[in-house]
Amino acid sequence: MNLLMQISFINQFTKTMKKICTTKYGEIYLIQKDNKPAILKIDYDDENIRLVNKFDSYFDHELLCKIYKVDLCNNSIIMEYLEGVSLNEIESFEERIYRSSAFFQKWIPTLYRIKRPDSFKLINYSDKFVSIIERCDDTRIKEYQLEEIINQYLIEIKKQFCGDLYLLHGDVHRRNMICVDDNQIKLIDLSPVLGPVMYEYVKFFEEELYGILAESEFEYRYTFMTRAFKLESKDFLPLLFLDSCYRMFDTLFVDNDDSELSLMMQLNYRLWRLMNNGLEI
Numbered sequence: 001m002n003l004l005m006q007i008s009f010i011n012q013f014t015k016t017m018k019k020i021c022t023t024k025y026g027e028i029y030l031i032q033k034d035n036k037p038a039i040l041k042i043d044y045d046d047e048n049i050r051l052v053n054k055f056d057s058y059f060d061h062e063l064l065c066k067i068y069k070v071d072l073c074n075n076s077i078i079m080e081y082l083e084g085v086s087l088n089e090i091e092s093f094e095e096r097i098y099r100s101s102a103f104f105q106k107w108i109p110t111l112y113r114i115k116r117p118d119s120f121k122l123i124n125y126s127d128k129f130v131s132i133i134e135r136c137d138d139t140r141i142k143e144y145q146l147e148e149i150i151n152q153y154l155i156e157i158k159k160q161f162c163g164d165l166y167l168l169h170g171d172v173h174r175r176n177m178i179c180v181d182d183n184q185i186k187l188i189d190l191s192p193v194l195g196p197v198m199y200e201y202v203k204f205f206e207e208e209l210y211g212i213l214a215e216s217e218f219e220y221r222y223t224f225m226t227r228a229f230k231l232e233s234k235d236f237l238p239l240l241f242l243d244s245c246y247r248m249f250d251t252l253f254v255d256n257d258d259s260e261l262s263l264m265m266q267l268n269y270r271l272w273r274l275m276n277n278g279l280e281i
Contacts, residue, residue: 039065047123052077062186097208111200126160170192202239210244
């Protein structure tokens, strides 16, 4: 959407709208719809808007905020405003895990298993992992001494199993998890993707493990979460490693930003060591 179109589109809401934030992926506004608060998202990702429009009905249940309208012409989504706080605002790690584990017990059984993936024309997690390699620059790989982790990344992609695929939210992390009445969690910001059901835990784990400096705290968090969510490391850990590497490659080679490279490398090497040590810390 060009600038003039965007200004014209936003102007229809100016009397009641309030900008909440701008992120890498879009602009978020609080607006009024039918005299009630709602959220307007201007999405920078044309493909994500199309997928939300196509697959929203598959996610029509109480654990996801309602989507009122998808406007493909204006790259926008109008969705339910949820009264509550994000899980990110809860300081206690253990309290976040307590609440989120209860949520995942309800969320995972609702996911839709895809019998014919080719007919859905959705982004597959493995295709995404492969595609980022094309953007990696050999010179900078050597400069940042990433040869070893790139090789392991490629090995893990080849080892991925071809099991059941599910239609996933695609971006379940604590900032997209809103605690509403009675501590019930609802998800916002749908980003449809195809993948194994274990992938739905990946973003949540990444955010809870990223930037943890002390090895003992990292070990504690990883063990606490896998037990709380009843996850087998052998099924889950390779996906966590792949996605965290993807995030690092995307930041470094697509965004050209190495400001947090050391923290990203620290997380990836820790996950890699877990896989090389019999999946035990």
